[in-house]
Amino acid sequence: MGEHQTFWKPVKEVKEKKTYSSLGSNKSKAKKEVPEWKKDLLAHHKSGKSSKDRCDFTDEVIAELIAEQGEICPCCKTAASSTTHHVWPRGRKGRGVKTNGLRVCWPCHDKIQTTDELLQYWISVYREKYGDHFYFDEKDWEEFNHKQNALQQKEHEKQERQNQIKPVVDLLSAAAGRNLKATEIRLLQSFEDKDMAIFASMMADALGRAAEPAPVYSYGERFED
Numbered sequence: 008m009g010e011h012q013t014f015w016k017p018v019k020e021v022k023e024k025k026t027y028s029s030l031g032s033n034k035s036k037a038k039k040e041v042p043e044w045k046k047d048l049l050a051h052h053k054s055g056k057s058s059k060d061r062c063d064f065t066d067e068v069i070a071e072l073i074a075e076q077g078e079i080c081p082c083c084k085t086a087a088s089s090t091t092h093h094v095w096p097r098g099r100k101g102r103g104v105k106t107n108g109l110r111v112c113w114p115c116h117d118k119i120q121t122t123d124e125l126l127q128y129w130i131s132v133y134r135e136k137y138g139d140h141f142y143f144d145e146k147d148w149e150e151f152n153h154k155q156n157a158l159q160q161k162e163h164e165k166q167e168r169q170n171q172i173k174p175v176v177d178l179l180s181a182a183a184g185r186n187l188k189a190t191e192i193r194l195l196q197s198f199e200d201k202d203m204a205i206f207a208s209m210m211a212d213a214l215g216r217a218a219e220p221a222p223v224y225s226y227g228e229r230f231e232d
Contacts, residue, residue, distance in 0.1 A: 095142035
């Protein structure tokens with residue numbers, strides 16, 4: 008027999024497993040951007056009750072409700088009011104505040120919870136009595152006011168910007184013989200103040216020259232004379 012031959016095989020390379028750090032991983036989800044109105048609110052945030060705990064009625068609130076609403080259920084008007092109903096459901100972040108509490112008996116409470124018509128009826132009663140946000144607590148109002156102030160500030164800045172670009176908008180509209188499109192106005196709004204001033208000056212010069220009458224030369228006159 009001939010000499011045994013072995014065939015060469017390439018050495019199998021062991022690939023290192025890729026590790027993804029929590030900081031550099033491409034697979035990590037991008038964090039949701041916090042709205043501007045909420046950034047200022049979070050900067051002054053103080054730890055307190057959780058959102059779930061804020062929906063609970065305190066003993067003080069219950070005592071005030073009993074004192075104001077009496078001990079007879081306002082629905083059936085016969086049984087004792089033995090529980091406090093969230094007029095705006097706690098599942099929708101109805102807080103445990105006095106303006107969101109209704110003292111009722113257990114059967115009526117269950118009936119309201121399972122009958123949308125009754126639920127909406129009491130919501131409309133409390134909304135008319137206390138306003139649209141009758142179920143807000145102090146923290147809800149703080150967040151709401153911050154958001155409204157931020158929206159008002161944004162609207163004010165938008166109006167100021169519209170006033171700034173109005174002369175340019177009027178100038179271009181007159182030159183084009185039509186109102187500017189929304190996309191064209193947004194383009195002008197994107198200009199920095201310095202760029203807008205330069206653009207407005209250029210357009211005024213260009214349109215001013217275009218409006219000048221063309222010179223009339225007599226026969227034999229040279230253009231450079």
